[in-house]
Amino acid sequence: MKHSLFYAGGLLLLASCSQSQLPQYVVTLNADDKVEGKTAYIVDFDTEENLDSAVISQGKAVFNGSLEAPRYVSVMVDGSSAGEFFLDGDSIFITDGIAKGGKLNELNKKHWSERLALVDEFRSLPDSVQKQRYEEFQTKISDMETQLLEENIDNALGYYCFFYGPCRRMDLAELDSAIAAHPSLGEYKRVQKVRDGLLKYAETSEGKMFKDFxxxxxxxxxxxxxxxxxxxxxxxxxxxxxxxxxxxxxxxxxxxxxxxxxxxxxxxxxxxxxxxxxxxxxxxxxxxxxxxxxxxxxxxxxxxxxxxxxxxxxxxxxxxxxxxxxxxxxxxxxxxxxxxxxx
CATH class of the missing domain: 3.40.30.10 (Glutaredoxin)
Structure with a gap:
């Protein structure tokens, strides 16, 4: 599982999580004056369903509720994302798209601090040394990604890592093997959609008969x-x-x-x-x-x-x-x- 040394995509707001029952969550969105009076929504990344809503008043929207398991979510205001994060049973504050507070977000912050420190270390090296040590740093980044995925493969974080990582590089047989090893992955709608696409691809590969539309x-x-x-x-x-x-x-x-x-x-x-x-x-x-x-x-x-x-x-x-x-x-x-x- 390898990405570019400087890749820092959607995983920036990820963190590991437990499978235990979650207590009440409180999410506070610090909002811009331009959206005063509008309704903010917490939207599930996988299902795209609205989980909660709150009206923005005096620059804030406060959500209260509970979940059976952590979910990766976004806060949507007026059709645009105001932040993405893992929702669990804790107090979470969102300012300028960044989520703070809560065990999951703090663990994620630690993960990315360590990862970006490696990138900074690499960039500080002379060009000649960078060429010599590129593979070394690339391997360290890859190992960090792999560890993050393996330690969380059966929870929401693992799903997100999997979806934006190996899932998009697998063929149908590889994806089916991953789902067989970790059945929870196959329950996610986005993974199901990827699998359906791979199945349709296999059915319309070279040597197969055309399908009408x-x-x-x-x-x-x-x-x-x-x-x-x-x-x-x-x-x-x-x-x-x-x-x-x-x-x-x-x-x-x-x-x-x-x-x-x-x-x-x-x-x-x-x-x-x-x-x-x-x-x-x-x-x-x-x-x-x-x-x-x-x-x-x-x-x-x-x-x-x-x-x-x-x-x-x-x-x-x-x-x-x-x-x-x-x-x-x-x-x-x-x-x-x-x-x-x-x-």
Whole structure:
């Protein structure tokens, strides 16, 4: 379990916790004058459900309650996060997004103080020494992460560490193995969603048959089955106008379209996770000559287990997935091999 030496992502507000019954919690949010009179909510990170609410009065919102087990939560005010922390049975104060007080947050502070001290020590070394000792410091950081995860694997902290750590780098078999070893991980909705995506990915990997989907925009309905499995090769590019890597791949696809379009290759762009007006501007500004499906959003990404874009899939004449997730020269080679084979 390794990350960059300078990685300090969402784990900054984490701490270990016990499985014991929690007493009453008191959370005090010190708020800005701009949100006076608004309602603040404590929202569960995993389920996204509202656990508690309080009106901001005289610059504060005070929450009182109890939980059966610790949860990682955020305080939301007017649609924005005012702080993220572990909620347990203690007094917790949130100022400028930082949670203080409570055993969990104090333990977390200690963990990150030690971790950031290592980073400072590394940065203080001369460049030549940094090169020699990089792996040493990287290993120390990795060991700290691993220890944090292993010591808390069956509680809320372990879940959060797992979700933002190894969970996102595992294949389906590895994730199932982790869940079998620690069944509590499989109970979290976000882990379930990751597993479902990996399952859908496996079902739509190279060698598998295509799965149909349809998207309706402006009264017109696109069905993948109207194009795929009809006796020709079809290259489908799942993209978005805001995605830099997606735009870079359009140059590759243009070359392929120019060379193999006359030989029967069909190219279809499917815009996901994008505003229709932005997609249309992108099609025009980047001069995309092929058919583009507008406003697909999550429809195909959930069916094909797409976690990131661009995702480019080449379907064979019978609808079999010939190539998936290749870019640049690998994509050129895959399309060339398919088109020149005549299969």
């Amino acid at each position: 349809e998207v309706t925009y402006n009264g017109s309905t696109f069905r993948l089955s109207d194009h795929v499995g009809k006796g020709k090769y079809v290259l489908v590019d799942f993209w978005a106008s805001w995605c830099g890597p997606c735009i870079r791949q359009t140059a590759v696809i243009k070359d392929l379209y120019k060379e193999y379009g006359p030989k029967g290759l069909e190219v279809i762009g499917v815009a996901v996770w994008d505003k229709p007006e932005d997609t249309l501007k992108g099609i025009e500004s980047h001069e995309l000559p092929w058919m583009n499906v507008i406003d697909a959003q999550n429809i195909p990404t959930e069916i094909y287990g797409i976690a990131g874009i661009p995702t480019i899939i080449l379907f064979g004449p019978d609808g079999t997935i010939v190539s998936r997730d290749k870019q640049d020269d690998e994509l050129r080679q895959a399309v060339a091999a398919a088109m020149e084979s005549g299969k």
